Amino acid sequence: xxxxxxxxxxxxxxxxxxxxxxxxxxxxxxxxxxxxxxxxxxxxxxxxxxxxxxxxxxxxxxxxxxxxxxxxxxxxxxxxxxxxxxxxxxxxxxxxxxxxxxxxxxxxxxxxxxxxxxxxxxxxxxxxxxxxxxxxxxxxxxxxxxxxxxxxxxxxxxxxxxxxxxxxxxxxxxxxxx
Numbered sequence: 592x593x594x595x596x597x598x599x600x601x602x603x604x605x606x607x608x609x610x611x612x613x614x615x616x617x618x619x620x621x622x623x624x625x626x627x628x629x630x631x632x633x634x635x636x637x638x639x640x641x642x643x644x645x646x647x648x649x650x651x652x653x654x655x656x657x658x659x660x661x662x663x664x665x666x667x668x669x670x671x672x673x674x675x676x677x678x679x680x681x682x683x684x685x686x687x688x689x690x691x692x693x694x695x696x697x698x699x700x701x702x703x704x705x706x707x708x709x710x711x712x713x714x715x716x717x718x719x720x721x722x723x724x725x726x727x728x729x730x731x732x733x734x735x736x737x738x739x740x741x742x743x744x745x746x747x748x749x750x751x752x753x754x755x756x757x758x759x760x761x762x763x764x765x766x767x768x769x
Contacts, residue, residue: 625758628683630694630720631660633675634713640702641671642715644695646757647737648680656744658724661737667697669738675728677712678742682722685753685764690717711745722749 632642643666651657658680662672672678683691694701706718711725726742733739756763 622759625756625763628687628691628755628757628762629660630681630683630690630717631662631672631678632681632707632715632717633672633678634709634715635671636674638713640707640713640715641668642681642694642701642717643668644691645680648682651741656747657729658726658742658744659739660742661734661739664733664736664738672728672740673731673738675712675714677710677714677725677727677745678740679710679714679716680722680724680726680742681715681717681720682724682749683755684719684721685755687719687755688762691755691757691762721752721754723747 626646627648629645629648630642631645631648632640635641643662645660645662647659647661649659651659660680662669666672690705693705702715707715708718710716710723712727714725716723716725724742724744725746726744728740729743730741731738732741753764756765
């Protein structure tokens, strides 16, 4: 199997207009990394719940407990997340593909038919997920075409169900080895 290799110019790596790397091909390469699937939620200023499917979630620190996720800068939900004091990272289980798709598509009410409760800062905590992390928004960083949200974990819960995974443009689940 031959590998595809691409290099960028370090002098211009932070300038999107000068990048030698093709964004579509780069996305294909990133798709080789399997990630968990989450729904990030927050409450708008009027209390309306907002949520979106996200696979850019990662742990940052155990002490203090910090996590991060990123959102494309032109997202219709950006204003809500920029102004929210809290957000919840809801980690989806292997049986929740439909929920991942429901929150991935634009809709008037993404929460239709979804069981949830208000958590810290009124950020929705979805029922039946394999884990949830209720976070205070600690910082925001701008990185290219995304905003990176750093969350200070104030509460969390989990169970032992199988997580939903995403790789190569599709959903799957973990199969443990021997």
